[in-house]
Amino acid sequence: MVTRGGDNVRLENEVRQHRLDFSSDAVPDTEIEADDALVLDLDGYEGPLHVLLVLARQQKVDLLKISITRLAEQYLGFIQQARKLRFSLAADYLVMASWLAYLKSRLLLPVPERKPTDEPEPEELAAALAFRLKKLEAIRKAVEAITSRPQLKRDVFARGDPEARVILPSSRLDVSLFDLMGAYVTQRQREIARHYDPSMRVEAYPLEDARDHLRDVLPELKEWTALDEIAPRPVGEGGPKRASYVASTLSASLELTKEGLMQVQQLGTFETLYMRQRPPLVEGR
Amino acid sequence: MTDESFPRIDTERALEALLFAAAGPMSAADLARRLPEGADVGKALAALRARYADRGVTLEVVADKWQFRTAVDLGYLMVEEREEPRKLSKAALETLAIIAYHQPVTRAEIETIRGVGLSRGTLDVLHEMNLIRLRGRRRTPGRPVTYGTTEHFLETFSLPSLHDLPGAADMRAAGLLDLNVPADFVIPDPAGARPSEDPIDTDEMDQVEFAQDFFESAENGDR
Amino acid sequence: MTDESFPRIDTERALEALLFAAAGPMSAADLARRLPEGADVGKALAALRARYADRGVTLEVVADKWQFRTAVDLGYLMVEEREEPRKLSKAALETLAIIAYHQPVTRAEIETIRGVGLSRGTLDVLHEMNLIRLRGRRRTPGRPVTYGTTEHFLETFSLPSLHDLPGAADMRAAGLLDLNVPADFVIPDPAGARPSEDPIDTDEMDQVEFAQDFFESAENGDR
Numbered sequence: 150m151v152t153r154g155g156d157n158v159r160l161e162n163e164v165r166q167h168r169l170d171f172s173s174d175a176v177p178d179t180e181i182e183a184d185d186a187l188v189l190d191l192d193g194y195e196g197p198l199h200v201l202l203v204l205a206r207q208q209k210v211d212l213l214k215i216s217i218t219r220l221a222e223q224y225l226g227f228i229q230q231a232r233k234l235r236f237s238l239a240a241d242y243l244v245m246a247s248w249l250a251y252l253k254s255r256l257l258l259p260v261p262e263r264k265p266t267d268e269p270e271p272e273e274l275a276a277a278l279a280f281r282l283k284k285l286e287a288i289r290k291a292v293e294a295i296t297s298r299p300q301l302k303r304d305v306f307a308r309g310d311p312e313a314r315v316i317l318p319s320s321r322l323d324v325s326l327f328d329l330m331g332a333y334v335t336q337r338q339r340e341i342a343r344h345y346d347p348s349m350r351v352e353a354y355p356l357e358d359a360r361d362h363l364r365d366v367l368p369e370l371k372e373w374t375a376l377d378e379i380a381p382r383p384v385g386e387g388g389p390k391r392a393s394y395v396a397s398t399l400s401a402s403l404e405l406t407k408e409g410l411m412q413v414q415q416l417g418t419f420e421t422l423y424m425r426q427r428p429p430l431v432e433g434r
Numbered sequence: 435m436t437d438e439s440f441p442r443i444d445t446e447r448a449l450e451a452l453l454f455a456a457a458g459p460m461s462a463a464d465l466a467r468r469l470p471e472g473a474d475v476g477k478a479l480a481a482l483r484a485r486y487a488d489r490g491v492t493l494e495v496v497a498d499k500w501q502f503r504t505a506v507d508l509g510y511l512m513v514e515e516r517e518e519p520r521k522l523s524k525a526a527l528e529t530l531a532i533i534a535y536h537q538p539v540t541r542a543e544i545e546t547i548r549g550v551g552l553s554r555g556t557l558d559v560l561h562e563m564n565l566i567r568l569r570g571r572r573r574t575p576g577r578p579v580t581y582g583t584t585e586h587f588l589e590t591f592s593l594p595s596l597h598d599l600p601g602a603a604d605m606r607a608a609g610l611l612d613l614n615v616p617a618d619f620v621i622p623d624p625a626g627a628r629p630s631e632d633p634i635d636t637d638e639m640d641q642v643e644f645a646q647d648f649f650e651s652a653e654n655g656d657r
Numbered sequence: 658m659t660d661e662s663f664p665r666i667d668t669e670r671a672l673e674a675l676l677f678a679a680a681g682p683m684s685a686a687d688l689a690r691r692l693p694e695g696a697d698v699g700k701a702l703a704a705l706r707a708r709y710a711d712r713g714v715t716l717e718v719v720a721d722k723w724q725f726r727t728a729v730d731l732g733y734l735m736v737e738e739r740e741e742p743r744k745l746s747k748a749a750l751e752t753l754a755i756i757a758y759h760q761p762v763t764r765a766e767i768e769t770i771r772g773v774g775l776s777r778g779t780l781d782v783l784h785e786m787n788l789i790r791l792r793g794r795r796r797t798p799g800r801p802v803t804y805g806t807t808e809h810f811l812e813t814f815s816l817p818s819l820h821d822l823p824g825a826a827d828m829r830a831a832g833l834l835d836l837n838v839p840a841d842f843v844i845p846d847p848a849g850a851r852p853s854e855d856p857i858d859t860d861e862m863d864q865v866e867f868a869q870d871f872f873e874s875a876e877n878g879d880r
């Protein structure tokens with residue numbers, strides 16, 4: 150893309166230079182003399198199809214009736230001239246040139262008795278190309294038709310008189326009860342967080358205790374057992390909370406697993422964690 | 435038909451177009467400059483004015499300048515309610531929520547719960563939208579003004595009464611309450627019994643406004 | 658005079674005022690909503706249109722909506738109001754025309770018709786000028802995004818609707834708007850041959866995804 154753009158710019162520059170050299174400013178956009186095919190105004194003609202369209206118009210017949218062999222010659226002539234002037238043409242132009250040369254040769258060759266089945270008829274290709282040019286030409290005409298419409302702020306003018314209007318803010322409120330609840334709870338919870346007192350130490354189930362407990366129960370964990378069943382229950386008031394027992398037991402289980410003493414598995418996110426004693430690698434040893 | 439080189443009807447049409455598209459009122463001289471030589475602007479303006487006299491748009495002269503304006507009697511059509519519903523800012527919504535649940539509530543109490551000072555406009559916006567009202571005065575030192583919600587507040591949230599504001603259980607069911615809220619977390623029943631208040635009399639309102647202004651600007655200085 | 662509860666002449670006057678004051682074109686439905694019950698907006702609009710037909714300001718239909726605009730033949734007077742429209746390159750105009758006549762159309766289809774890849778800025782410029790919009794996704798493999806024109810496009814080129822695109826019916830009859838390319842069509846297609854070379858594509862797709870999520874609002878933004 151980038152190189153193509155660069156080529157185009159260069160091409161345009163050279164064309165401009167060329168035009169300056171011969172001081173011929175008045176190169177028409179679309180109508181080009183038959184023997185002057187080189188002095189194409191490439192400005193805006195971005196691709197080979199656009200060049201073909203310009204060339205095709207020189208035949209001055211309906212695009213569907215153009216001679217594709219002649220068009221191919223015109224195009225090849227254009228390419229040849231451009232190269233003679235050392236215009237650096239984008240690859241597209243050369244691809245099109247070789248395809249047209251091929252198409253031309255097939256159109257000129259006598260029809261073989263046994264047609265190759267995998268290739269379309271050259272006449273079909275020619276017709277398809279002509280139709281494609283016709284489509285592009287139709288769009289070019291459409292551009293003219295659209296741009297010659299009365300254009301707002303160029304040919305026709307509208308004017309609102311917004312000063313005359315009094316806009317009242319809507320009396321409806323875009324808010325739901327859920328929003329109100331949410332807004333309330335957020336603040337109350339922020340308030341709780343603000344009043345959090347770090348001096349009130351939270352009792353935690355020590356990791357060492359959890360490890361010792363786990364080592365104690367490990368010999369019994371032959372089968373997969375849920376974490377919930379393994380973690381000790383809180384005893385009495387004021388001790389660590391149940392959540393702390395579970396958390397410390399989980400931490401300890403990970404350590405023991407790392408040491409190769411046990412295994413932990415979970416079937417999916419948020420699923421129950423199961424753990425067991427690691428079975429011996431070889432049965433019976 | 436006199437010796438006008440630019441026919442009357444063309445002048446009128448041209449003036450219509452110019453006045454219509456103009457950004458503001460135009461004097462006869464401004465208009466004449468924009469028209470071909472020989473156009474009788476004065477006559478054409480008079481004719482146009484007569485032509486539009488009883489239309490929905492009329493040609494008016496203000497300070498010697500001409501302008502098309504919508505007819506005065508149709509002014510009522512020009513009032514248009516913006517279609518998009520208003521949104522409450524986060525601060526306004528939060529303040530409204532506290533007033534709703536804790537009413538009657540003083541400004542200081544609102545600020546205690548929010549943990550930040552109330553910015554000046556927040557209560558004004560809620561007042562202006564007729565969502566909150568002054569309820570009374572707390573019988574405590576300084577007799578602070580208390581706020582509550584309005585009927586319009588209930589309508590806006592389709593609530594039959596203040597009793598129907600969702601409580602803690604509803605919030606928990608809606609997944610809004612964290613699991614770690616302390617057991618003593620209470621959401622007040624806004625329709626429940628309240629400390630008694632003194633009513634606010636109307637002539638006190640001015641003082642209230644004044645007191646509030648004073649108090650607000652002092653506060654703004656804090657931040 | 659039928660059983661209309663709001664007399665015709667009042668309806669016409671009201672419409673004149675509303676259309677004059679409107680910031681943009683208004684649909685008959687918009688207008689009806691602003692008028693009292695029983696006003697025959699359709700008839701009044703037709704009458705107004707006839708009344709203004711040969712005036713300096715005419716009532717036009719653009720994008721299925723109504724708007725007062727200065728008469729086309731008086732454009733020459735409007736030198737001061739004229740805004741030099743941003744010059745569109747030939748490539749951009751061609752792309753715009755393809756989008757207008759072939760919509761909904763994909764980027765690949767635009768490139769096929771033009772026989773050349775779309776350069777980076779072309780669609781951007783058209784988007785920026787609010788002439789084109791994303792319409793949706795083609796239900797073909799890859800679900801490519803399709804482009805169409807905006808209401809602003811119709812307003813800019815004074816088109817009552819997309820049906821009024823000049824020459825579209827003839828083009829369609831001649832099969833020139835047919836996007837189906839015969840299966841055995843093997844003209845070298847440099848544009849189609851290397852879409853993956855364009856490094857912008859991935860970025861662009863992100864934007865496109867984003868835009869489509871907000872498809873409704875994007876569309877509302879047209880106005």
